Every structure is written in structure tokens, then in C-alpha cells.
Amino acid sequence: MKSLPPTPETFALIADAGDRLLRDLDRLTDADAAAPSRLDGWSRAHVLSHLSAQVDALERLLHWARTGTETPQYADRSARDTEIEDGSRQPAAALVERVRGSADRFLTTVRELPDPAWQAVVRPFTGELCTPGRILVIRLRELEVHHTDLGLGYGFGDIPRPAVDVLLDDVSGYLAAADGTPPCTLRDDTGARVTAFGSGGPVVTGPRGALLAWLTGRSTGEGLTAPGGALPQLPAWI
Structure with a gap:
């Protein structure tokens, strides 16, 4: 936590x-x-x-x-x-x-x-x-x-980087412990690793704000990319 x-x-x-x-x-x-x-x-x-x-x-x-x-x-x-x-x-x-x-x-x-x-x-x-x-x-x-x-x-893109990083850490921790979170790795638009769930799976890439919006269920993945174009299906956040 x-x-x-x-x-x-x-x-x-x-x-x-x-x-x-x-x-x-x-x-x-x-x-x-x-x-x-x-x-x-x-x-x-x-x-x-x-x-x-x-x-x-x-x-x-x-x-x-x-x-x-x-x-x-x-x-x-x-x-x-x-x-x-x-x-x-x-x-x-x-x-x-x-x-x-x-x-x-x-x-x-x-x-x-x-x-x-x-x-x-x-x-x-x-x-x-x-x-x-x-x-x-x-x-x-x-x-x-x-x-x-x-x-x-x-929007999520307006949240300053220090706050975005805290919230990405927090939400990722919840999803890492949740049932049904598919294996995948998240990277920001510079290529820096943000987090990973399990091992293997696709790499999801995009701006940190867009990643946070997706993880919290506030978007369906706008601004994000993954191999084949289909993002993994995440369980509901709190």
C-alpha cells in the first residue's frame, strides 16, 4: 500500500x-x-x-x-x-x-x-x-x-508529474493484488517502465496521465498503444 x-x-x-x-x-x-x-x-x-x-x-x-x-x-x-x-x-x-x-x-x-x-x-x-x-x-x-x-x-493529463507518479504507484499496487489482473508491462511515452503485472504479456505504452486514467477505469485506453492494438482487460479499480 x-x-x-x-x-x-x-x-x-x-x-x-x-x-x-x-x-x-x-x-x-x-x-x-x-x-x-x-x-x-x-x-x-x-x-x-x-x-x-x-x-x-x-x-x-x-x-x-x-x-x-x-x-x-x-x-x-x-x-x-x-x-x-x-x-x-x-x-x-x-x-x-x-x-x-x-x-x-x-x-x-x-x-x-x-x-x-x-x-x-x-x-x-x-x-x-x-x-x-x-x-x-x-x-x-x-x-x-x-x-x-x-x-x-x-483531465488526467493536467495532473502534475509528482502527483501522477504517487497515484500510479498506488493504483498499480491495488491492481497487482487484485484477482484477474492480466500480465502486462506499462511504459510511459519516453519508454520508461512504470509498472508490471505478473510476467510476460503485452507492453502498454502512453503518457503517464493516460495510463492512470486507464488503470482507474476512467478511460478505455485513449492515448495508449499495445501490440496488435488491443489493450488487456483490467479488473475494476475500487
Whole structure:
């Protein structure tokens, strides 16, 4: 599982991702928010509600790390879904302010987390055991991937290289452990090796952003090439 150290550089990656998102939300209208996102069944308002509510959930894990008191992200999936649905009914301006306030709050929380808490073991909603360094990856991933899901002109090719590399590492780790991931090697458009699943199989080549979009199920492989033209069929990402 990919983890990040609690350094100024890491916090800057997360802060910059939040700033890019908020710049695209500056002129969001109620009609814009109600329009469909690129996620099936979710409007843009659902995506923004999730992004803000996710901070509350991650802060529950950070409270667990800080105090030793077990505090799950959510009571159950139904509670998570209800929270997102309820939040999605807010006007665009309120949603944007929630995203802004939650982004600021998350950065304050992680910057102030005591050193011993970074070694504590917690369990996210997905079930794995991890330390808070994993929470930093989750937050960066959610900001960047869901920014593309909004369909406001920000794509995987716009994600800066340092963040793309973190997310490629993270998503590749998940797929490497998943059932049904076919053997293949991924190389970027300079020919540099990005990752490999198993041994053998075709070589998939393309820009790092396009590789990330494919691995996360956000594209069918636009911008990528493989021998014979057919890309391997990947299992669903989370």
C-alpha cells in the first residue's frame, strides 16, 4: 500500500491539488452542480459532497491515530451514501464552501498531528491496516481523480508529474493484488517502465496521465498503444 511521509513537500502536493480544484469551482452555478458528472449516477454535486464529507471521515481515522480510540470512517456504507446524497442537495455556493473549508481543515489536521500518531495503525473503510501516511495518499488520490470526474476541463493529463507518479504507484499496487489482473508491462511515452503485472504479456505504452486514467477505469485506453492494438482487460479499480 502506497504511503507518503508527513513532509512539507507532501502537504504541498495535497494543497496544490485542492487549489487547482477550487479554481475550477470559482464560477460553478447551481445548474453546473446539478449536471451529471463522469461517474455513473452522480451529479457534480454528489462528487463535491463526497469530497467534503470524505475529510470528516479521514479525520475520524486521524483521531483514532492521535488518541488510540477506534473511530471508523463510517458506521456502514449506507451511512456514507446517505451523507453524500444529503450533501448533494445543497446549492453550488454552499457545496464549494464546504469543499474549501474541508480542504483547509484537513491540511491543518495533518500538519498538527503529533509525531507518535504517524506510527499508529488504523483501518480505513476499505479494510486494510495502515498508518496515517496512507491517509495522505487517499486524500491526494481523491482530490485528483474526482477533479477529473467533474468534467470541468481538468483531465488526467493536467495532473502534475509528482502527483501522477504517487497515484500510479498506488493504483498499480491495488491492481497487482487484485484477482484477474492480466500480465502486462506499462511504459510511459519516453519508454520508461512504470509498472508490471505478473510476467510476460503485452507492453502498454502512453503518457503517464493516460495510463492512470486507464488503470482507474476512467478511460478505455485513449492515448495508449499495445501490440496488435488491443489493450488487456483490467479488473475494476475500487
